Amino acid sequence: MKENMMDLISRIDVKQDAPEKEPERQYYFMDLLKNWMAAEKERLGRDLTFNVQTFGCQMNAKDSEKLAGILETIGYVATDSEAADFVIYNTCTVRENANTRVYGRIGYLGNLKKKNPDMKIALCGCMMQEEHVVAKIKESYRFVDVIFGTHNIFKMAELIYDRLTSKKMVVDIWKETDKIVEELPSERKFEFKAGVNIMYGCNNFCSYCIVPYVRGRERSRNPEDIIKEIEGMVANGVVEIMLLGQNVNSYGKTLENPVTFAQLLQMVEKVEGLRRIRFMTPHPKDFSDDVIEVMKNSEKICSHIHLPVQSGSTNLLKIMNRKYTKEDYLNLVDRIKAAMPHASFTTDIIVGFPGETEEDFEDTLDVVRKVGYEAAYTFLYSKRSGTPAATMENQVPEEVAKERFNRLLKVVQESGSKRAMEDEGKVMEVLVEEKNSQDGTLVTGRLSNNLLVHFKGGEELIGQIVNVKLSECKGFYYIGELV
Ligand code: SAH
Ligand code: SF4
Ligand code: F3S
Numbered sequence: 001m002k003e004n005m006m007d008l009i010s011r012i013d014v015k016q017d018a019p020e021k022e023p024e025r026q027y028y029f030m031d032l033l034k035n036w037m038a039a040e041k042e043r044l045g046r047d048l049t050f051n052v053q054t055f056g057c058q059m060n061a062k063d064s065e066k067l068a069g070i071l072e073t074i075g076y077v078a079t080d081s082e083a084a085d086f087v088i089y090n091t092c093t094v095r096e097n098a099n100t101r102v103y104g105r106i107g108y109l110g111n112l113k114k115k116n117p118d119m120k121i122a123l124c125g126c127m128m129q130e131e132h133v134v135a136k137i138k139e140s141y142r143f144v145d146v147i148f149g150t151h152n153i154f155k156m157a158e159l160i161y162d163r164l165t166s167k168k169m170v171v172d173i174w175k176e177t178d179k180i181v182e183e184l185p186s187e188r189k190f191e192f193k194a195g196v197n198i199m200y201g202c203n204n205f206c207s208y209c210i211v212p213y214v215r216g217r218e219r220s221r222n223p224e225d226i227i228k229e230i231e232g233m234v235a236n237g238v239v240e241i242m243l244l245g246q247n248v249n250s251y252g253k254t255l256e257n258p259v260t261f262a263q264l265l266q267m268v269e270k271v272e273g274l275r276r277i278r279f280m281t282p283h284p285k286d287f288s289d290d291v292i293e294v295m296k297n298s299e300k301i302c303s304h305i306h307l308p309v310q311s312g313s314t315n316l317l318k319i320m321n322r323k324y325t326k327e328d329y330l331n332l333v334d335r336i337k338a339a340m341p342h343a344s345f346t347t348d349i350i351v352g353f354p355g356e357t358e359e360d361f362e363d364t365l366d367v368v369r370k371v372g373y374e375a376a377y378t379f380l381y382s383k384r385s386g387t388p389a390a391t392m393e394n395q396v397p398e399e400v401a402k403e404r405f406n407r408l409l410k411v412v413q414e415s416g417s418k419r420a421m422e423d424e425g426k427v428m429e430v431l432v433e434e435k436n437s438q439d440g441t442l443v444t445g446r447l448s449n450n451l452l453v454h455f456k457g458g459e460e461l462i463g464q465i466v467n468v469k470l471s472e473c474k475g476f477y478y479i480g481e482l483v
Contacts, residue, residue: 022154022181029157030073036164037075044118050076051084055102056092058280059215059244060125062195063153064090067124069185070156078187083112086120091127093210095382099127103136110143120163122146124153128173129214130386138169146170150215151177154184176216182225192431192463193276194238198226198264199245204283206310207321207392208353210384211246220245220252223259223267230271239465240276240431243268248279249286262290269300275465276431276448277301281308285323287332296339303340304374304450307333308348312367313360316353320389326363333371344374344419344449351408352381352401354392361404368411374419374451375476376412380405417475420451424473427483428453432461455480 019025040048050071054064067088068078076086087109092098106123113119121144127133129149137144146159151174163170180200188194199220202212230241243264245251252259268277277300282291284307295301307329311317314325324332336343349364368376380401383390430445430453443457445468454477455468461482468480 023184026157029161033074047077048085049079050086051079051082053089066186068187072187073185088122091125093127106141113143120145124148126214149173154181191237193240194233195242195244198243198251202246207388220255234273243279247283249282262294265294269298280306284329292339302448303343306346310350312364316360345371346375347373348377350379350381351405352396354389355394356396365411372419373415375416378408420473423470427467427469429465430468431465435459452477453480
């Protein structure tokens with residue numbers, strides 16, 4: 001049976017060569033795989049399932065949607081279970097614990113594959129851009145079928161095809177790319193909100209960070225392609241979009257006809273039917289006044305700014321290569337607050353960066369208190385080999401870092417609940433996102449400032465923007481009433 005199926009593939013193959021041009025080439029391979037899929041379904045007498053696991057950031061999650069789009073086009077059916085016919089791990093390597101988690105779970109996939117020998121296992125994403133990782137998988141996890149990186153996810157259909165025809169582990173990692181392939185399928189997790197890549201890669205080389213090494217140099221998408229994608233999404237029911245990039249404020253600098261982030265925001269604002277615009281992540285060093293001005297005058301840009309500070313110490317910020325001081329950062333926050341009085345801020349903070357003194361750490365606490373963050377993502381510094389900080393001599397002992405980390409959490413929590421209390425009793429617009437998982441009579445929605453509200457309501461509200469009274473503040477969320 002299986003051999004007949006292979007015949008089918010090779011017959012199609014000879015009829016016509018694969019086109020060189022993208023994305024046509026990938027649609028060609030998706031077509032071949034559709035035929036293979038039809039034969040497989042007949043052989044097994046059931047649908048074939050797929051499962052995509054996302055380990056990383058919003059950009060990683062967006063890549064997962066693209067992977068799901070390709071797999072659905074081929075004919076795989078999505079499932080929540082990892083006991084699927086095709087499982088792909090989209091990995092992250094920003095901190096060491098992300099890596100450790102992945103290895104354990106690949107072992108688990110190996111056990112699942114013993115029960116289902118037809119199962120295919122693929123690994124992709126940031127971790128795969130590291131040579132030592134791929135070497136380890138080749139040696140210790142021979143049952144993995146396909147490995148690719150961050151630069152060639154568009155090529156997954158071709159790689160699966162290669163795996164089926166070669167019957168060997170297929171490994172394809174690109175060191176760099178200047179290519180952006182448009183017009184490939186993508187499957188959205190939510191009907192009503194979506195992420196939109198505006199740029200890829202990062203040129204900042206913060207001294208602790210591995211992202212520039214695994215995501216390559218900064219490349220921006222053409223504004224026309226971005227707007228076309230958003231218009232398409234809005235026509236399909238999307239009301240909120242999040243513009244994605246590692247440093248969105250430097251958008252457009254590398255384009256043939258440079259466009260600024262402020263100009264892009266204005267173009268997106270004009271998309272009819274779109275109600276909310278978010279973006280992530282802005283870098284404080286590039287957050288210009290023209291962006292603040294556009295935010296001030298916009299009706300769609302949400303009043304939430306995720307503005308990673310990393311540390312409050314000017315001295316550490318310099319060693320981190322962040323290119324702003326404590327004062328620059330606080331001054332920027334003040335300018336944004338002046339333009340958008342209701343803006344709420346969230347941030348990323350690293351504790352225990354090499355050389356961090358008690359005084360440096362106090363500066364971080366000081367920034368948290370002064371800004372009054374609604375929330376902060378706090379991380380213990382994690383050594384990433386290949387980055388400049390990894391070889392710095394004055395690494396902070398783990399106990400010291402942990403003790404600071406716990407102190408920071410307390411201050412962040414105080415700041416968050418204080419901020420949330422300010423809006424108790426107000427009526428605000430909420431985008432209803434889902435049925436409440438704990439209480440079926442409630443739905444959960446998100447405010448423009450990113451906080452969650454739970455209130456009585458039915459599923460028919462999902463995807464709608466409604467007015468809700470924030471009756472009771474519970475620290476980091478509200479219990480509300482539809483008005
Ligand atoms: N481009 C974004 C962040 C991307 S990585 C920015 O510049 O803000 C997400 C977060 O992971 C970072 O903001 C940082 O706080 C954290 N991070 C990155 N490298 C880390 C490391 N080596 N150890 C601990 N946290 C790290
Ligand atoms: Fe990493 Fe810095 Fe680039 Fe953010 S801006 S991805 S922290 S190097
Ligand atoms: Fe992780 Fe890669 Fe994002 S390392 S944080 S998935 S860019």
